[in-house]
Amino acid sequence: MNCQGALTVPLAPAEAVHLFTPEGERAWAPGWDPAHASETVFTTDHHAHTIWVITDETTTTRRYVCVTPGVHAGTVEVRCEADGEQTRAHVTYDLAALGPEADLEAFAARYDAMLAEWERLIAEACATSR
Numbered sequence: 001m002n003c004q005g006a007l008t009v010p011l012a013p014a015e016a017v018h019l020f021t022p023e024g025e026r027a028w029a030p031g032w033d034p035a036h037a038s039e040t041v042f043t044t045d046h047h048a049h050t051i052w053v054i055t056d057e058t059t060t061t062r063r064y065v066c067v068t069p070g071v072h073a074g075t076v077e078v079r080c081e082a083d084g085e086q087t088r089a090h091v092t093y094d095l096a097a098l099g100p101e102a103d104l105e106a107f108a109a110r111y112d113a114m115l116a117e118w119e120r121l122i123a124e125a126c127a128t129s130r
Contacts (some may be wrong), residue, residue: 001097001104003111007119009087010126013080016087019122020078022052028118028125046075051115079081091115 056063074095
């Protein structure tokens with residue numbers, strides 16, 4: 001299952017991309033509390049226990065492999081590009097089911113709403129940090 005979408009971030013791309021890192025998400029994602037196993041591997045228990053591996057970092061892109069044991073595994077990519085004085089963050093999840101709990105159809109159905117919520121939370125966090 002592949003889901004793609006985009007959201008607006010009220011920062012320049014090089015600043016915006018930081019919001020999609022393990023530590024950067026703490027500023028806006030309620031309950032996000034990554035535990036670092038190494039510089040490139042971390043875990044979260046945000047919705048379920050998930051293992052994350054950072055596979056690529058550039059000034060405007062982040063790529064991760066994520067595995068929620070028994071549920072799903074795949075990749076997540078965030079690519080930030082300038083959109084005037086803001087950033088358009090393109091987010092792609094490519095997931096495969098590992099078990100019956102995956103319910104990837106439900107994930108795909110709420111994907112646009114999830115990105116809209118991220119946009120709202122990020123905008124609020126940016127407004128309060130100024």
